[in-house]
Amino acid sequence: MNPRSFLSLAKALVDDATNSRIASPLHAAACRSAISRAYYATFQVACEFFTSIKLEVGRNAASHITIQHALNNSGDASLIAVGMKLGTLHRDRLKADYEPNWAESDKSRHAAKLILLADEAIAKLDELTSGVASRAFDGTPIASQILNWASLTQKNIRSTK
């Protein structure tokens, strides 16, 4: 499955909630699900990006944080920004999934902004991997920098070359 479908589903949920196509009692559940799907779309596309630069991140509960930190230690400003966005989305996804009293869940406007954030992050990763970036993108030094960081901090990332 294309992980971008999660983002399409998130948009549909928020659109339906905003336009009263979802019953009011289900509004918060729709917005929470949209936030969660928007995060997972971005996370999965980030995983694809790592695959494209010949890196594999071990799949466990910590991999969500590992990917954010790996992007943060990539040495590339645009990837660091994607990592920060992933952090913002991940934090709100945890709120949406684990905290029933989280007030923002009732606001489709909040979910809509997070969806746009996810859209931007995915577009940036797609731009880099598709080769149509406004600047030349070479994944080799980035992969090398991430591997160096992973080695120093004993993170579960390995080269697939």
Added chain:
Amino acid sequence: MELQWPVTEHAPVSQLQLTRVRQPEAASPGFDVDEFCRDKGIASDRDYLASLALKYFPGPVEIEFRVESDPESDETWLVVEAAHVDPTMVLEAYNSLLQEWIENTSPRSREHLRISFSVV
């Protein structure tokens, strides 16, 4: 753009801005925000991130600090949460904030800090 470190020193959040930062004890029960920041060495960067949130996010913004944990792993971080953000131009503001934040902070510091916002 490839980044170079070490990073530059940045000014602390101003006294005026601090009036819009809520008491951390109220926002983060069970966690000592100051102790977390001391332990990680991020007190200065926490205040810097708060000052950037007040600088860039539109609206009657208030800042809260929260120490939060991931229930699925053992990771803990500090959230600088900007509340009451005007939804107009919020993403442009977020991106401007990120750019300045990334240019002036180290990867290690960024690992312990997250920015979050909630719209009016």
